Amino acid sequence: MSLAGKVVIVTGASSGIGAATAVEFAKQGAKVALVGRNETNLKESEEACKKANNKVEIFAIIADVTVDAERIVKETVDKLGQLDVLVNNAGIADTGHILDIEVEQFDRILNTNLRAVFLLTKYAAPHLIKTQGNIVNVSSVAGLRSFPGISSYCTSKAALDQFTRCIALDLAPHKVRVNAVNPGVIITDIHKRMGMTEEQYAKYLEDCKATHALGRVGEAKEVADSIVFLASDKSSFITGATLPIDGGRHAMCPR
Known part of the structure; x- marks a missing residue:
C-alpha cells in the first residue's frame, strides 16, 4: 500500500471505525x-495498534x-515530523422530528460533523501539500439518501460529501487528494450512544x-480497509469520490 513511514491522523480513534x-x-x-476524548478507550486503541505492529510509532x-x-495538527507534526494522511x-448522531428537536441539536451535530472537519482540513492542508498527501x-x-427522524445527521453528512468534492478540486493542483467513504450500518457503539437498548439494537440489526x-x-474493518485503500497509492487517480461501503443500501429503493 506504500504507507510505511507515513504519518496519519485518525480522529474519533477511541472506538468503532476510527479504532x-x-x-x-x-x-x-x-x-x-x-x-479522541475518552482517555481510557484511546489507550485501548493505542494498545491494539501496538499489538498489530509493535515497530511503528503510535501517538495518542x-x-x-x-x-x-x-x-x-500541530502536536502531530511536532511529534512525528510531518503529515501525510488526515482521516x-x-x-456524532442524534434522532428527532423537526417539530420536536431543538436548534441545539442541529448546531451540535454540524459543529462536530462538518465545522470540525473544515478546521482540521484548513490546518492540515499546508502540511499535506508539502508531502502531497491526502484526506479521507x-x-x-x-449523506447519499434521506431518512426520517435524523435530519440533522443526514444534513451534516450530505454537506460533508459536498465539502469533500469542493476541497478535492481546491487541492488537486497541489497533488493532494480528498475522498470520502459512506458507510451503511456498521457494528459500532454509535446506536447505543443514541439511546438504543441492547434489545432495540439487536432488533435493529435484524x-x-x-x-x-x-x-x-x-x-468496522470493512470500512477501515477502504479508508486505507483511499489513503494509499493504490488509489492515486481517485479524488473527489464518495465511496459507499454499505452492502448496496445506497442503490435500494422501497417498492
Missing part, C-alpha cells in the same frame, strides 16, 4: 496519531475536534438484513 482504521494503518507500517492525543483542531472520522472523510449513506442488499450489516 479499526488506526489498527489497519499500523499494520501497513504507518505512524498513527490517535485522536486527548482532544475534542470541535475546539482542538489546530492543536491536533476525519469523528462524528468518513461520511455516511445518510431489520437491517432487509435494508442492505447484501442482507447484513457491516464490520
